[in-house]
Amino acid sequence: MDIIKIIGIGLVSLILIIIIKQYKPEFAIYVSLISGILILSLIIDKLTSVIALLESISNKVSINNNFLGILLKITGIAFLSEFAVSICNDSGESAIASKIEIGSKIIIITLSIPIISNLLEIIINILP
Amino acid sequence: MNIDLLFKIAAIGILVAVLHQVLVRAGREDQAMMTTLAGIVIVLTMVIKEISTLFNTVRTIFNL
Numbered sequence: 049m050d051i052i053k054i055i056g057i058g059l060v061s062l063i064l065i066i067i068i069k070q071y072k073p074e075f076a077i078y079v080s081l082i083s084g085i086l087i088l089s090l091i092i093d094k095l096t097s098v099i100a101l102l103e104s105i106s107n108k109v110s111i112n113n114n115f116l117g118i119l120l121k122i123t124g125i126a127f128l129s130e131f132a133v134s135i136c137n138d139s140g141e142s143a144i145a146s147k148i149e150i151g152s153k154i155i156i157i158t159l160s161i162p163i164i165s166n167l168l169e170i171i172i173n174i175l176p
Numbered sequence: 177m178n179i180d181l182l183f184k185i186a187a188i189g190i191l192v193a194v195l196h197q198v199l200v201r202a203g204r205e206d207q208a209m210m211t212t213l214a215g216i217v218i219v220l221t222m223v224i225k226e227i228s229t230l231f232n233t234v235r236t237i238f239n240l
Contacts, residue, residue, distance in 0.1 A: 057179060057182070060179070060182065061182055064182065064183075064186040067186070067190070068186060068189045068190065068193075071189070071190065071193035071196075072189050072190075072192060072193045072196075072212070074212075074216055075185065075186070075188070075189030075192070075215075075216075075219065076189075078185050078189070078219050078220075078223050079182060079185055079186055079189070081223055081226075081227070082181055082182050082185055082223060082226060083182060085226045085227065085230050086178075086179065086181075086182065088230060089229075089230060089233070092233055092234065092237060095237060096237055099237065099238075117239065120238045120239065121238055121239070121240055123238060124234055124235070124237070124238025124240045125238075125240070127234060127238070128231070128234055
């Protein structure tokens with residue numbers, strides 16, 4: 049049912065953008081931003097249940113929890129930076145979009161350093 | 177967080193476009209520029225409020 053809401057918002061904002069783009073192109077960016085935010089807020093309600101499920105599973109299997117925390121942070125960063133990158137690409141500013149992308153990649157790498165070091169230790173222990 | 181915000185922004189955009197044309201026809205280009213800027217600032221404040229709510233929800237969910 050929610051997919052109909054998402055498609056409806058997308059199509060309505062598409063039509064509004066086409067109308068406004070002829071007269072005032074500045075407002076077209078605002079309409080696309082607002083429709084992006086509306087759709088993302090619909091999606092976020094679903095994400096909370098998925099994250100609760102992940103946490104319950106990780107508690108049961110007793111993987112050390114900070115890895116799950118890091119993974120959640122990385123998905124959050126990817127989620128937000130993809131939102132900004134697509135808005136910048138839409139308005140034609142691919143330079144800014146690539147800067148945001150590079151920034152988010154570097155932040156994700158710095159966040160995942162503990163995981164990588166842990167993995168290397170495990171590998172070193174395995175090797176004879 | 178509902179859809180009438182979308183229509184509100186579209187309405188402001190069209191209104192500013194019409195006002196711009198009317199003022200330009202009336203020979204007052206500077207006031208036309210002022211109304212356009214005012215419309216952009218109003219819509220910007222509304223959009224920034226929505227963006228901050230989105231960022232706060234994402235921050236709380238992914239505990240960034």
